[in-house]
Amino acid sequence: MSLLEVENLRTHFISRDIDNQIRVAQALNDVSFTLEAGKVLGFVGETGAGKSLTAQSICGLLRPPARIVGGSVFFDGQDLREMPEDDLNAIRGDQIAMVVQNPRTSLDPLTRIGDQLARIHQTHSGGPISTSRERALEMMEAVGIPDPTNRAKSWPHELSGGMAQRVLIAMALMNNPKLLIADEPTTGLDVTVQAQILDLLKGLTERFGMAMIVITHDLGIVAHYSDEIAVMFAGTIVEAGPVVDVFNNPQHPYTQSLIASTPEKLQIGGSAKLGGQPPDLYNLPSGCPLRTRCSFAQEICATPPPRRQINDTHYSVCHFSGKSPANGSAS
Amino acid sequence: MSFSRFLLRRTLMVIPLLLGVVFITFMLIRVGGLDPVGQLAGPTATQDEFDMIREELGLDKPLWQQFLIYTGNVLQGDLGESWLSNRPVLDDMLERAVISLELLVWGIGLGALIGIPVGLRAAFRPNGKFDQTTRVLSLLGFSIPTYWLGLVMIFVFFYLLDWAPPAIGRISLMIFPPETVTGSYLIDGLIAADWEAAWSATTHLILPVVCLAIISAAPIIKQTRAIALEVLSSETVRYARACGLPERTVRKLVFRNSAVPIITFVGTELTGLVGTMSLIEYVFAWGGLGQYGLNAIVRGDFTAVQGYVLALALFSVVVFLIVDIIVHLIEPRSELN
Numbered sequence: 001m002s003l004l005e006v007e008n009l010r011t012h013f014i015s016r017d018i019d020n021q022i023r024v025a026q027a028l029n030d031v032s033f034t035l036e037a038g039k040v041l042g043f044v045g046e047t048g049a050g051k052s053l054t055a056q057s058i059c060g061l062l063r064p065p066a067r068i069v070g071g072s073v074f075f076d077g078q079d080l081r082e083m084p085e086d087d088l089n090a091i092r093g094d095q096i097a098m099v100v101q102n103p104r105t106s107l108d109p110l111t112r113i114g115d116q117l118a119r120i121h122q123t124h125s126g127g128p129i130s131t132s133r134e135r136a137l138e139m140m141e142a143v144g145i146p147d148p149t150n151r152a153k154s155w156p157h158e159l160s161g162g163m164a165q166r167v168l169i170a171m172a173l174m175n176n177p178k179l180l181i182a183d184e185p186t187t188g189l190d191v192t193v194q195a196q197i198l199d200l201l202k203g204l205t206e207r208f209g210m211a212m213i214v215i216t217h218d219l220g221i222v223a224h225y226s227d228e229i230a231v232m233f234a235g236t237i238v239e240a241g242p243v244v245d246v247f248n249n250p251q252h253p254y255t256q257s258l259i260a261s262t263p264e265k266l267q268i269g270g271s272a273k274l275g276g277q278p279p280d281l282y283n284l285p286s287g288c289p290l291r292t293r294c295s296f297a298q299e300i301c302a303t304p305p306p307r308r309q310i311n312d313t314h315y316s317v318c319h320f321s322g323k324s325p326a327n328g329s330a331s
Numbered sequence: 332m333s334f335s336r337f338l339l340r341r342t343l344m345v346i347p348l349l350l351g352v353v354f355i356t357f358m359l360i361r362v363g364g365l366d367p368v369g370q371l372a373g374p375t376a377t378q379d380e381f382d383m384i385r386e387e388l389g390l391d392k393p394l395w396q397q398f399l400i401y402t403g404n405v406l407q408g409d410l411g412e413s414w415l416s417n418r419p420v421l422d423d424m425l426e427r428a429v430i431s432l433e434l435l436v437w438g439i440g441l442g443a444l445i446g447i448p449v450g451l452r453a454a455f456r457p458n459g460k461f462d463q464t465t466r467v468l469s470l471l472g473f474s475i476p477t478y479w480l481g482l483v484m485i486f487v488f489f490y491l492l493d494w495a496p497p498a499i500g501r502i503s504l505m506i507f508p509p510e511t512v513t514g515s516y517l518i519d520g521l522i523a524a525d526w527e528a529a530w531s532a533t534t535h536l537i538l539p540v541v542c543l544a545i546i547s548a549a550p551i552i553k554q555t556r557a558i559a560l561e562v563l564s565s566e567t568v569r570y571a572r573a574c575g576l577p578e579r580t581v582r583k584l585v586f587r588n589s590a591v592p593i594i595t596f597v598g599t600e601l602t603g604l605v606g607t608m609s610l611i612e613y614v615f616a617w618g619g620l621g622q623y624g625l626n627a628i629v630r631g632d633f634t635a636v637q638g639y640v641l642a643l644a645l646f647s648v649v650v651f652l653i654v655d656i657i658v659h660l661i662e663p664r665s666e667l668n
Contacts, residue, residue, distance in 0.1 A: 093575030
């Protein structure tokens with residue numbers, strides 16, 4: 001049994017416009033993936049592709065008008081979708097921990113960080129506060145915050161961005177989670193700090209045996225730190241597999257263009273192949289959502305693309321996967 | 332900056348502000364043509380008598396000289412004499428300030444006590460039944476004219492139902508007011524253990540206080556709801572939920588994070604409703620500072636008007652100073668400046 005099994009997850013934004021007509025944005029369409037304990041899975045894709053929304057759907061953190069309309073989420077054998085809110089709350093921050101972007105605005109500005117760390121531990125352990133405080137100092141030490149005893153008395157606004165991100169990671173580690181979801185953990189940080197934070201996360205997952213989902217739009221991060229990769233576009237995973245396979249043999253035109261658009265590749269002389277806007281989620285094109293932007297698109301692309309296994313673990317959702325004109329020109 | 336230095340700086344900053352207020356009210360009144368001489372002299376006065384009074388009051392001097400004399404007097408704590416009461420304006424106002432403050436604090440205190448929890452509850456379930464109901468009620472509170480509300484309340488609760496005492500003053504005419512300590516009959520009655528007087532003062536307080544509470548609760552509900560909704564959609568609350576904090580803790584967090592803007596808003600309400608206070612005092616014959624000011628304006632008692640405006644300015648300054656101090660105490664990010 002895998003640690004996390006997500007099957008055909010569909011999340012829609014359902015709202016009414018001024019004419020009181022129901023408008024539906026199909027933000028997640030049949031997202032399926034599994035994650036084994038101790039592995040690192042990287043989600044990449046452009047803004048609005050549904051990476052963060054996938055994470056929020058898994059944890060039950062959606063807010064209206066977003067709503068899960070189909071699919072299932074099994075974590076450690078438990079059905080998270082059918083679970084009462086209180087039980088889910090007991091799992092969040094405990095077995096599934098999140099590291100979010102914008103750490104400084106996410107921390108409670110009116111509580112000292114040591115107290116916030118202790119609070120998340122005590123909430124879930126129900127033990128004495130002194131134990132939680134000790135644990136807070138330990139974890140601050142573990143994430144490389146110097147002088148934890150004094151730092152615990154700091155207010156969130158007194159921290160630098162990197163330090164605040166370390167606090168968030170310490171928060172996530174407080175309860176020894178089985179799964180850590182890092183949603184753009186390094187956005188807005190200096191490049192040197194980015195590397196430190198990512199090395200720290202990677203080291204901690206190995207040390208504590210956690211599984212991790214990293215959400216990013218930086219392919220370099222995924223290449224360096226993940227075991228597996230899932231490429232998202234318009235609310236679907238268009239290609240997924242072990243990092244080595246996907247990077248060496250990208251099958252989906254979108255993945256190919258993403259890889260071709262990294263700064264290094266652009267410098268060598270490759271050109272970005274896919275321009276254009278993300279598709280309108282209120283009015284997705286029939287068949288392959290990419291077809292309006294894809295240079296290989298043909299008539300058949302108006303029908304739903306099949307999921308083609310390239311090998312046991314690597315698949316791509318494209319009509320031409322494994323045999324396509326796309327492949328021919330990409331190699 | 333240390334706390335005492337902050338207080339000192341804020342106090343010093345008040346001086347130019349008050350000088351500005353003195354200048355503007357002084358000039359506005361003169362330009363506005365409030366001339367008390369005609370009323371002072373009476374209908375049968377001769378030109379000589381007019382000139383005499385004018386000279387006596389110093390009104391024959393050039394405007395700038397009048398202003399300098401007035402400012403000099405104000406700096407020495409002399410706000411001039413009211414010709415309506417023939418007493419120093421300062422004494423008149425000091426006597427009435429407590430009376431008005433009593434009404435204002437009870438009224439807005441009750442308004443905040445109702446408005447803040449209601450606004451918070453509405454925000455926790457936006458567009459729910461509770462939210463919809465309170466939205467209609469607060470709209471009503473916004474749109475009802477103050478004096479009309481006061482009159483209707485007197486009509487219903489005194490005339491029709493006879494639950495409330497007649498709206499004349501602050502205590503029953505049949506009861507001796509308790510010995511003056513604070514100036515508030517209720518508190519003085521309690522201090523003197525004069526239960527009868529305290530009770531009578533309370534019954535007289537109820538209608539105007541409720542009237543003021545209704546007027547002030549409406550905007551407080553609306554503002555609290557908006558503030559709490561914004562906090563609820565903040566990343567802080569989002570993250571708190573992701574941490575699996577229980578709903579009670581999240582609500583406490585929302586409340587604490589809304590506190591600063593709510594307190595600031597109640598502060599502005601407190602200073603903003605002094606105009607409304609005048610009307611309520613007038614309707615209930617309260618005899619406080621608001622009624623004094625209104626009367627002075629209507630009757631052209633310009634020294635009293637100047638003193639009244641100055642007192643209101645001072646009141647605003649003090650209220651905002653207190654708000655700043657409270658905010659500083661609960662908000663670690665605030666800097667004293």
